[in-house]
Amino acid sequence: APTCWTSLLEDAEISNFRWHDLRHTFDATLANNNVPLPTLQALMGHANIRTTSLYLHATDEQKKSAVDLLERAYA
Numbered sequence: 001a002p003t004c005w006t007s008l009l010e011d012a013e014i015s016n017f018r019w020h021d022l023r024h025t026f027d028a029t030l031a032n033n034n035v036p037l038p039t040l041q042a043l044m045g046h047a048n049i050r051t052t053s054l055y056l057h058a059t060d061e062q063k064k065s066a067v068d069l070l071e072r073a074y075a
Contacts, residue, residue, distance in 0.1 A: 027055035
């Protein structure tokens with residue numbers, strides 16, 4: 001698999017991209033579309049949900065929505 005992966009990246013002229021980046025993209029895309037953390041854990045095959053949470057990063061839009069929610073709550 002690594003040889004095939006390396007060949008694909010070279011053919012596409014893509015550098016600094018790892019097989020693991022696909023897992024991160026998979027998890028982050030689903031998380032950003034409100035897939036529950038336990039579901040992500042199962043799909044990723046993680047025994048510990050903390051491992052799954054390492055892949056999650058708040059987007060600027062998510063942070064803004066959270067601040068907007070607080071502003072509405074205390075307005």
